[in-house]
Amino acid sequence: MAAGSVESMATDATRPMFDTDELVINMGPQHPATHGVLRVVLKLDGETVVDADVVIGYLHRGIEKLSENRDWTQIILLTDRMDYVAAATNNLAYCETVEKLLSLEVPRRARYFRTILAELQRIASHLVWLGSHAMDIGAVTVFLYCLRERELVLDLFEEYCGARLTYNAMRVGGLPLDVPPGWDRRVLQFCDVLLEKMVEYETLLTQNRIWLERTRDVGVISGPAAVAIGLSGPLLRASGIPRDIRKDEPYAAYGEFTFDIPVGTRGDTYDRYLVRLEEFRQSVRIIRQAIEGLPEGPVIGKVPRLIKPPAGETYHANEAPKGELGFFIASDGKSTSPYRLRVRPPSFCNLQGLPQLVRGHLVADVIALIGTIDIVLGEVDR
């Protein structure tokens, strides 16, 4: 900017002495706070953001296309690599879509267990979100506290399936493994620990003046506007629209549990923070009910050796931690891989709201807003 404007000033006499050009800043793809390889081209007027252009695709691995050459079970592995902080949720959404295509009955125990895994995953994902969001705003301590508790969730997953990040935890028709002995008790213990530790996060943030000033009325989006952009998940709920697929179109075993859907009133960053904090508590509630009522029986239904769904197509959506995670799968009925697999990733759709959210805010808010959307680039780019 410096050199450019000086030169243009010298050549162009009609320009005013003090140049007021917009400053274009490239935030990312290598930037400590863009949560991966997100690139945001910001047009700045001083420190105020005039416009933002989101550039994605740096982590594109062609998962949708790859799926067309994998058999139905192998694809579960690919879904792990989309939203890698919530891999189990991806597994669940994919498996349920294939089950829907196959009209397959999943045993009740498997559905309960899947619900527990999905809710644990929601807690883990929200912990990563809370930690990184707080760190972006400068509260580094919260980040380490959150990862400390997330570690416990990962331990639980490790005990169940041996993996800590990309679990490959589900199968079409059920689950590969039964509940390990004593695991359910440890999950309940974790629930107690989490509720106890949440007090620490709340002490550090909820009533913190600086936190309030940084998040209140930042990135406000009204309910109708949120629907228009296609936001989903906590973002939509924070704007006052009580849309939760777990309640509206129950899947797994969600229909059998009682839980509340937290809804915000203002639709700002602080509301989104509160909504997600409340979701921790609701997840704990669901997990406790599920563990208590965990039925006996097999964890995998009668699945044919060769999965070959009949010709047809279907869309099935899950309430992933970040929003509506949907799979559209078309099968031609002949091959052992999908004819077309299309993912509706929540991060990708929610990221569309970013330019609208940041306009008129300051550079510092851009970081807070990328954080509040809760994106995982693996899922945005696939």
Add this chain to the structure above:
Amino acid sequence: MIELIVFPLLKIVFILTGVLVAVMYMVLLERKVQAWIQVRLGPMRVGPHGLLQPVADVLKLFVKEDITPTRADKYVYTAAPIIVLVPALIAFAVIPFGSEVHLFGVEIPLYLTDINVGLLYIISVASLGVYGIILGGWSSNSKYPLLGSLRASAQLISYEVAVVMTLIVVVLLAGSLSMVGIVEAQLASGVWFGFVQPLALLIYVVGALAETNRAPFDMPEAEQELVAGFHTEYSGMRFALFFLAEYTNMIVVSSVAVTIFFGGWLRPFPNVAALGFLDLVPGFVWFVGKTFFVLYLFLWIRATFPRYRYDQLMRLGWKVLIPLAIANIVVTGAVKVLL
């Protein structure tokens, strides 16, 4: 001859080494304290409990490649870190680390010099540092450093106003601008000025945090927003100079806080004769202990609070701290005149 040249030179050497070692270990302390607060261990590998980590850090910074961006303004770019560091170091000239000690029959005051405008000297010298930051950000010829240095200059200048206004109150109380004079005034009145002027202390601490670019006011180098702020393009020893300056400044503002608000080298409750046994502890130790406490407060705050936004910071400075500081001057002055 000896008194005029050798002693001061020796003192300068002592103070410089002392400060630089203190700065090195300040960095380690910060990492350790942060780690303890954040349920981590911090540096553990180099030496027992990472005690040699500062040595390793300095060695690393020395051998690192020193990069100057092609389009940078070379001379300014080189000068900037020096301009930042030097004022931070020379501020120590007037800070009294203790009263006199008797060594080999000679009475040696534990300060380099006691000029009669010591406080004024510190204020003026400390405000020079901002030039280094502006120049560093500008000469890098890069956008992030530019934004960082613009923020820094605005922030430093506005908070300096609040801090200086606060110091005026202390001068009113002490009736002296000399650092030693201020401590002696606290001895005479029998109470630390921090207790007389809690509001001034509060404004000073907040202002000091902002002036040293510490969290929650670390806008100029907000790593999540501006990468590394004004020193993004710096590497190796030049980066280390900025780094040193930051921590030196922290020690400076803490020492000043101790001197003017916490009685400098005085023991707690200097007026209570019953606590006279505390005098067995040398004044120097009290001074270091208190400074350490203030520094610990800095680290504690950093580990606890999120970062302010730039506009909120300016609002806090101009709309809250400065009016409060002015009101404080008026009230203190009125009380002083009426009594």
